[in-house]
Amino acid sequence: MSHPSLRFLLCLLLLPVSGLFAQQGAQKGEWRFYGGDAGNTKYSSLDQINADNVGELKVAWRWKSENFGPRADYLWEVTPLMIDGVLYFTAGSRRNVVAVDPTTGETLWMYRIDEGERGDRAVRTQNRGLAYWTDGKDDKRIILITPGFQLIALNAKDGRPVSSFGKNGVVELTDGLDRDVVPAGVIGSSSPAVVVRDTVVVGAALLPGTAPSSKTNVPGYIRGFDVRTGKKVWTFRTVPHPGEEGNETWEKDSWKYTGNTGAWAPLAGDDELGYVYIPVEAPTGDFYGGHRPGNNLFSGSLVCLDAKTGRKVWHFQIIHHDIWDYEPSSPPVLMDLTVDGKKIKAVALVMKMGYTFTFNRVTGEPVWPIPEVPFPASDVPGEWTSPTQPIPSKPAPFDRIGITPDILIDFTPELKAEALKILEQYKYGPQLYIPPIVRGTDGKLATLLLPHHTGGANWPGGAFDPETNLFYIASLTNPDPMALSAPDPRRSDMAYVGGGGGAAAAARGKAGPAAGAAKGAPAPGAAKGAPAPGAGGEGAVRGNIGPRGLPLIKPPWGRITAIDMNRGEHAWMVPNGAVPDAVKNHPALNGIDIGNTGRPERAPLMVTKTLLFAADGAGMFNSGPGGGGNKFRALDKKTGATIHELTLPANATGIPMTYMVKDRQYVIVAVGARGYPAELVALALP
């Protein structure tokens, strides 16, 4: 095939085929969407940094966030945008918008709004970034969702609010939620909006629902706004009203008061189809659904809407009546597949449970069959259980699901024996969807769930290479003791709320909260200013429930899985990160080689034409004990082998992104650690 004219011919032949699909990934060396493109591939075709020279990557500049916002931010989940030679991102707990020179890190402008109480009480202070829109001419807008839940359009040139958008650039997002009053500190968003054609689509995040104060909450409806005027164009009620599809799945009038059911993960858009893809979270009460009998549509669903009208095109409920908090929590990824010779415009959603749900994104038809499988009913008073749940036949899970004695740690016979004894304190089983028990039922502390409701995949999701159709997914393995108890009625009107069942507390009693040594490297008090950046974060403060403070489940505790999405088959899996310090230095493991375990945190992933970029991850929130670290890696896309590893100033807290300006490719990643205020690090070749 080396003959030039033959190659040309082949290109001609291939053109119409590839023309069936829009080009995927970030284009022209820019990064116009949070996820690289509106389909969240986190892919760029840049190739200046490659396997041969990646070892020469150096820090080109750093941008420090410390004085943005009243308190320093440490867990900065941001991924900047790079458009027309300017880098844009949110920074600090007020979510200031900052424009920076992408070659030097020099601040060009910043926008700040003090929202008062509604900002102070924001349900989510994390910020992941921004959305962008242009009319293709001079009108270029940066779209912000504030911590206090307002939608703001800024002129990309100077950061001034666009006066023709909403009221002087600002649109109220707490209106139109079917509640008389929406108090401060109830609803917000941590993920950016997505713009599809000329519509801004906004999701919602609410307070965590483990132990809510009430079965009544604000619903996280999905809304579409005209990107030019800020006018609300449509509302999609994720909790439908009478006469609307799905209302009957909220029995006993529970649609009237149940809230949450927002979409806090990043959304995806398809400009060509004009569709938006919404991963809808769980309804109020993460672990007890007795106040909302029925399947609770559209909670736990992937919903496809026409972005212009809000009309539902299709939906698939991934979890009926969620009582495990296994809700959709990752960005839907749009991918153009060839399955059994057939081209399919697909959307894939990776889940906390370890499954990848894959659909034809035009029709909603599963790419591989997703049969309904029977699961046991809850015996908790008042609870309602769905008799079946959908389980994908393909691809195979990317993380461990369910617990059997053979997956407990067995580094030594003693540890295995202790692990077995610990396991018997819990209700457990080899399958997914074991209902949480009331604390103490049959003498058990709790139901032991695997994956954890903060395990498997989560908002970092994965990265997809549209040239090979390999999908790279980051996940963590950490068991979850979960039990229900009746709350003090002065604090909650729920019949039951979730908690660690005393099990987590028992573990904490041994290994925290007052046990400094469990933290690994940093000494007590070091958090004030000098914890070694890269030491485990919050996850490390929490104890493992396994023997002697070790993990209960065998490694790997954090991994990257590559799935060939044309075939639905795994290509490779590698543990991510070195053995956690507290495990490596554990006296019970003296002289024992436990191999490459990975760390219980999700790797932030970004893929280019040449390399897969990964990192240890933040390890500060929703990770396992000992999760996170300051290593950043370039991996071989075909094998997962580490080509180069470098040490960042602190832990990677956001998904990396890349761009090319003035013939130089940069890789940007947000870093921070407990006691190490967040900053952006730009890496480039010398």
Next chain:
Amino acid sequence: MTPAPGPSFRFHRLLPGILLGLGLAATGTVSLVLAAEPPPSQRSVLDGVFSSAQISRGKKGYESLCARCHGDALGGGEDSPALVEADFLNNWYGKTIGALVEYTREEMPSDGPGDLTRKESTDITAFVLSSNDFPTGSAELAPELKVLNQILITPRK
């Protein structure tokens, strides 16, 4: 005693709690809590040691800094522990308010600790303790370690 990875490290700084710490590690229960008999001069959280103004300040601080993880009803969330009832109290019985104030100040919010002043931490602690039904008094709880370290967290009678 089970050589758990480090129950004792921090307990050196928390002498009043050391018996509890050993008890927990050894038995996994809290049955030995009462072995930590306070010296006669010591006050306890049962003596009405914080004021209602302080509780409202602490509530505001809690709502802006803590609720997003520990929940609006202090019942915990995601994998953040409850700050009420046995899950919380069993960890703190036998220790001093000073230990709780300093733990909160140094370790919380867990994704970005170290920014709370001792006064803010004392106010939030007062709110959390009040939510656990410990009585309100007329005087403010002074944000001074010397004072705080003299006040024991003991079970309600």
